Amino acid sequence: MTTLPPDNASTSLAPISRNGRALSVVPSGSSLIMLAEPQSAAAEAYRALAANLQFSQRDVDVQTIGVTSAAPGEGKSTTTANLAIALAEGGWQVIAIDADLRRPMLHTLFGLENTEGLSNVLLGGESRLPLQDTIAPGVRLLSSGPSPANPLEALASRELDHVLSQARAQADFVVVDSAPAGALADAAVLAPRLGGMLLVISAGKTKRDLARRAREQLERVSATMLGVVLVDVKGDDKLYRY
Numbered sequence: 001m002t003t004l005p006p007d008n009a010s011t012s013l014a015p016i017s018r019n020g021r022a023l024s025v026v027p028s029g030s031s032l033i034m035l036a037e038p039q040s041a042a043a044e045a046y047r048a049l050a051a052n053l054q055f056s057q058r059d060v061d062v063q064t065i066g067v068t069s070a071a072p073g074e075g076k077s078t079t080t081a082n083l084a085i086a087l088a089e090g091g092w093q094v095i096a097i098d099a100d101l102r103r104p105m106l107h108t109l110f111g112l113e114n115t116e117g118l119s120n121v122l123l124g125g126e127s128r129l130p131l132q133d134t135i136a137p138g139v140r141l142l143s144s145g146p147s148p149a150n151p152l153e154a155l156a157s158r159e160l161d162h163v164l165s166q167a168r169a170q171a172d173f174v175v176v177d178s179a180p181a182g183a184l185a186d187a188a189v190l191a192p193r194l195g196g197m198l199l200v201i202s203a204g205k206t207k208r209d210l211a212r213r214a215r216e217q218l219e220r221v222s223a224t225m226l227g228v229v230l231v232d233v234k235g236d237d238k239l240y241r242y
């Protein structure tokens with residue numbers, strides 16, 4: 001199923017989507033809507049995104065998927081968590097990694113601890129991934145761990161490649177949350193080491209110019225742009241008429 005954004009949304013979407021369409025359009029709704037309201041239009045939209053990504057796998061390696069957006073608070077972490085659950089519903093083993101070492105959120109969304117996580121592996125020489133089981137069957141979380149003094153340097157380290165290869169070996173899909181791409185280089189450092197990137201656009205919040213710049217920044221580092229996820233779209237009834 002491909003959902004079409006309402007007219008105003010598709011206009012702002014066109015210049016930043018590689019192929020002129022959103023991979024998914026997620027109606028308004030917050031937190032782990034895949035679990036809280038599995039029958040909702042928003043949950044269906046995450047399932048559509050998961051299906052689109054599985055379909056993309058025929059052309060590109062999307063085993064590791066990064067999620068970013070232009071600016072703070074646009075729905076990256078919510079998208080990462082719900083996408084991980086949607087992929088796992090399809091029977092895949094999924095690892096969600098919180099690589100937003102500045103404002104980590106995935107452990108909160110899943111109601112888990114963050115005493116040990118990615119930063120311990122990147123900086124502390126921990127060799128095993130401290131994965132936590134989540135409430136969602138098939139989804140394991142590598143939380144951010146304690147915030148390091150220099151998040152960018154930590155992400156740029158060779159250790160991150162070891163983390164990603166371990167995660168790939170232990171899961172069918174690895175979904176990676178990141179800091180916003182607009183002002184910070186974190187996502188640009190991550191992107192070339194992942195199979196592809198999703199750019200989250202919030203219908204109400206994202207500024208068109210900032211979104212375009214974020215996409216350009218990612219393309220400059222040769223990221224594979226998988227597409228756009230348009231979130232927080234009001235008026236679900238318009239979107240889901242067949």
Ligand SMILES: Nc1ncnc2c1ncn2[C@@H]1O[C@H](COP(=O)(O)OP(=O)(O)OP(=O)(O)O)[C@@H](O)[C@H]1O
Pocket residue numbers: 026027028029030031069071072073074075076077078079100103105179180231232233
């Ligand atoms: N589809 C959605 N519809 C409505 N609200 C949403 C949606 N997705 C996220 N939100 C809300 O937007 C806020 C920010 O979401 P989230 O933490 O996922 O964004 P973020 O881009 O990860 O932020 P940050 O830049 O701080 O990491 C939260 O209050 C969340 O509940």
Ligand SMILES: [Mg+2]
Pocket residue numbers: 076077078100103104105177
């Ligand atoms: Mg976040």
